[in-house]
Amino acid sequence: MSILIDQNTRLLVQGITGREGQFHTARMLEYGTNVVGGVTPGKGGLTVHGVPVFDTVAEAVRATGANASVLFVPPRLTLDAIFEALAAGLKTVISIAEGVPVKDMLQVYHYTKNLPDVHVIGPNSFGVISPGKAKAGFMAHEIYSQGPVGLMSRSATNSYETVLGLTRRGIGQSTCVGVGGDTIPGTSFVDLLPLFEADEQTKAVVLIGEIGGADEEIAAEYIKNHMTKPVVAYIAGRNAPKGKKMGHAGAIVGASGVGSAQSKIEALAAAGAYIAESPDHIGELLEKILS
Amino acid sequence: MRLYEYMGKDLFRTYGIPVPQGVVATSPAAAELANMKPPVVLKAQILSGKRGKGGGILFASTPQEIKAAAERLLSAPINGYRVNKVLIEERLDIARELYLAITVNRSLQAPVILASAQGGMDIEEVPAEAILTRPLEVAIGLPSYAAREVASFLALPSELKPEFAALLQNLYRLFREKDAELVEINPLVITTNGQLVAADAKVIIDDDALFRHPELVRVEEVSEAEAKARQYDLAYVELDGDIGVLANGAGITMATLDTLQYYGGRARNFLDIGGGASVEKVAAALEIIFASRPKALFVNIFGGITRCDDVATALVEVKKRHGLPVPVVIRMVGTNEEEGVRILRANGLDAYTRMEEAAQKVVEIAENAA
Numbered sequence: 001m002s003i004l005i006d007q008n009t010r011l012l013v014q015g016i017t018g019r020e021g022q023f024h025t026a027r028m029l030e031y032g033t034n035v036v037g038g039v040t041p042g043k044g045g046l047t048v049h050g051v052p053v054f055d056t057v058a059e060a061v062r063a064t065g066a067n068a069s070v071l072f073v074p075p076r077l078t079l080d081a082i083f084e085a086l087a088a089g090l091k092t093v094i095s096i097a098e099g100v101p102v103k104d105m106l107q108v109y110h111y112t113k114n115l116p117d118v119h120v121i122g123p124n125s126f127g128v129i130s131p132g133k134a135k136a137g138f139m140a141h142e143i144y145s146q147g148p149v150g151l152m153s154r155s156a157t158n159s160y161e162t163v164l165g166l167t168r169r170g171i172g173q174s175t176c177v178g179v180g181g182d183t184i185p186g187t188s189f190v191d192l193l194p195l196f197e198a199d200e201q202t203k204a205v206v207l208i209g210e211i212g213g214a215d216e217e218i219a220a221e222y223i224k225n226h227m228t229k230p231v232v233a234y235i236a237g238r239n240a241p242k243g244k245k246m247g248h249a250g251a252i253v254g255a256s257g258v259g260s261a262q263s264k265i266e267a268l269a270a271a272g273a274y275i276a277e278s279p280d281h282i283g284e285l286l287e288k289i290l291s
Numbered sequence: 292m293r294l295y296e297y298m299g300k301d302l303f304r305t306y307g308i309p310v311p312q313g314v315v316a317t318s319p320a321a322a323e324l325a326n327m328k329p330p331v332v333l334k335a336q337i338l339s340g341k342r343g344k345g346g347g348i349l350f351a352s353t354p355q356e357i358k359a360a361a362e363r364l365l366s367a368p369i370n371g372y373r374v375n376k377v378l379i380e381e382r383l384d385i386a387r388e389l390y391l392a393i394t395v396n397r398s399l400q401a402p403v404i405l406a407s408a409q410g411g412m413d414i415e416e417v418p419a420e421a422i423l424t425r426p427l428e429v430a431i432g433l434p435s436y437a438a439r440e441v442a443s444f445l446a447l448p449s450e451l452k453p454e455f456a457a458l459l460q461n462l463y464r465l466f467r468e469k470d471a472e473l474v475e476i477n478p479l480v481i482t483t484n485g486q487l488v489a490a491d492a493k494v495i496i497d498d499d500a501l502f503r504h505p506e507l508v509r510v511e512e513v514s515e516a517e518a519k520a521r522q523y524d525l526a527y528v529e530l531d532g533d534i535g536v537l538a539n540g541a542g543i544t545m546a547t548l549d550t551l552q553y554y555g556g557r558a559r560n561f562l563d564i565g566g567g568a569s570v571e572k573v574a575a576a577l578e579i580i581f582a583s584r585p586k587a588l589f590v591n592i593f594g595g596i597t598r599c600d601d602v603a604t605a606l607v608e609v610k611k612r613h614g615l616p617v618p619v620v621i622r623m624v625g626t627n628e629e630e631g632v633r634i635l636r637a638n639g640l641d642a643y644t645r646m647e648e649a650a651q652k653v654v655e656i657a658e659n660a661a
Contacts, residue, residue: 075499076502076503099499100499101470101497101499101500101503102395102470102472102497102499102500103467103470103497103500104500106395106400106401106402106429107429109400110400110401110428110429110430113400138596139595140595140625140626153542154542155540155541155542155543155545156540156542156595157538157539157540157541157542157543157544157546157595158540158542158543158545158546159542160543160593160595160625161543161546161593161646164593164624181541181542183395183397184395184397184400208542210541210542210545211545212397213397213398214397214398215397215398217398218398234546236542236545236546236549237545237548237549238548238552239530239548239549239551239552239557239558240545240548240561241528241530244528244561245526245528246526246528246541246544246545246561247526247540247541247542247544247545247561247563248541248542249498249499250397251541251545255415256415259397261549277553278546278549278550278553278646278647279543279546279646280645280646280647
């Protein structure tokens, strides 16, 4: 088991003929992911690393039976690409692009919020990986190993840092999900918690949050009321000044202090989550929790 | 991108939102010739709140006073910002001041209307129970009944309600069509003769959506360091500590700041070189950091798309060209780690593997330099 993607995933790559699309298609294939097709309007009939390219997602799904899609599509084309994937019946759609307008993601969020089996992951995400089974994204897959920890993170680098620490300690992962660093993510922590709770392989969950918004506080509510599996949380940005974007579009503490690391840490601790002081500390805590 | 008040008001005018009569002047002489009938108010056009307290808003009752006030505003920085333009407006006779805004609420993942009968002051200072927060459905937009509800919350006289509803709907149209993050009217004035007028305008446009708004004039008001960082596509924020920080990835850069603080140090800056940084980009980042005169530099690289050998080469390049003005502590793991460390060692530098260890070391160095 694992969540969102696994050995049965038949993956489509939207934007497969672009530079990033081509490069990461090769890397995903190298990892053993079943990449069944690609889409670039006007490039139908080509192949990329042996993968057939189609003009539309609908055609690609009909021809290949694809059941998930990863988007290596520029930010300004992302809204259209997501809706095309959803219209073709895909339920898992993963967007990598950084710089998608907020208005576009609001539209996606409001379209999908009452569709519980649809998961739009990202944008501004490293993707999703279920170690040993499938990878849809750009993460350095060499550091992952299969095991009991489900991980979700707003930051790619903090998730790498954490995974490296876990793998070095011999603790593998069930699925690692990049929820992304934007203001309006298609899928938030609170949407993923029930999936990890229901997943047999997952024995503990890691939540890597950061300043900005209230997704961590909302997740804390859910942890308190519904999670039986232990949750370890790390929040980056304790020292961020107010009103400044710290690299990610969504990483900003409001003028009144809304979205501060302190508020998130307090909420998560009160909900019974273990609080890590640094990414490396996550591994230390999990070593004790899982033994 | 935040717009200047006068630009926001130009947008308001286009969208049928009433604003005071006004003219923009770039010199005292132009202000005098602007042909504005006193009494007027002169407002420094800067991207900073608390303009009034900073001396950026002046009143004038004669043409001579207009010229003198413009001279004052244009001659010295206000709240640290240079003033290039002054907005001269008719002075309103104010009966009531309201607060009205539309923004995106992240926890509700929806646009929201914010309204309060206590306008004219910083909204952060208004008690929460005096502010109405009304979320909107993207698919529905802002229906008239919602606008009427807001009007009732503000206890507007019934003869003003239709006018207010139209104003609010126009504001929402502007918010959507221009990809705004925030449109704020504070204060929204009711004049003594019962007119609604937007006395101020704060409009922030989503940077990521600027590509579809060629019609909007680009506003740039950044420090030299920020301008250079932008040129090289570096995410840079100046802070008040004494340890320079260069890292890759927004998350790890924040984590680096936190780890420094954990060991008793303070960062001079946030600088994320992003993924796949070239030698040139890293060299520019180092230049920006060194110009801010830190006591030590902490380089924290987790190579993914960014390659350790590229960062090492850049460090060595800068060292050869200009020397390194302060002690440098490097932590480097990930893609091409071995090659990166080899390059560093061949040039009299070294690297740690664990972030914690390296952070402790750099904090110690900065303390001893004090």
